[in-house]
Amino acid sequence: MIQKKPITEAQALKKLGDLCAKTEHCSGEIMEKMYKMGLPEDAKTRIMEKLTKYSYVDDERFTNAYVYDKIRYNKWGRRKIEQALWAKRIDNKIANLVLDAVPDEEYLSVLRPLLKSKYPTIKAETDYERSVKLIKYALGKGFTFDLIKQCIDAAVDEDDI
Numbered sequence: 001m002i003q004k005k006p007i008t009e010a011q012a013l014k015k016l017g018d019l020c021a022k023t024e025h026c027s028g029e030i031m032e033k034m035y036k037m038g039l040p041e042d043a044k045t046r047i048m049e050k051l052t053k054y055s056y057v058d059d060e061r062f063t064n065a066y067v068y069d070k071i072r073y074n075k076w077g078r079r080k081i082e083q084a085l086w087a088k089r090i091d092n093k094i095a096n097l098v099l100d101a102v103p104d105e106e107y108l109s110v111l112r113p114l115l116k117s118k119y120p121t122i123k124a125e126t127d128y129e130r131s132v133k134l135i136k137y138a139l140g141k142g143f144t145f146d147l148i149k150q151c152i153d154a155a156v157d158e159d160d161i
Helices: 009-022 027-037 041-053 059-072 078-087 092-101 104-121 127-140 145-158
Strands: none
Touching (some): 009 041, 027 041, 059 078, 059 092, 059 104, 078 092, 104 145, 127 145
């Protein structure tokens, strides 16, 4: 088996700096990458301090971009985004600050067309069964029950779905 040559702190800093300059990364992802590089704890701390000091890594900026990307492109609701941020080890204070700033209308503008396009594809014998399946689908996408109910009630009133 070929053994890899250990990476130096300077090489790791350059590699991680280049990576962060290309795309947005959070501190949890960078720590994971440094762990895989096999760096000692003190080196990880120094590298993270430098990356943060020079604004290569900013968890609040990352969270802001991540939340809006997941809403617009992946069509995720708040709960699913919260879980993903937790998995990336984003501090709850930062996550809640950014998520609380997103208005319900932002989620509704994604949820309405999502439910409208899903409705005809659901096979059910009764309207009740169809509604339950629609609710389960939206819950799986991470939307809150309040928003789902609001969309379904509005759609039924308008005979939109």
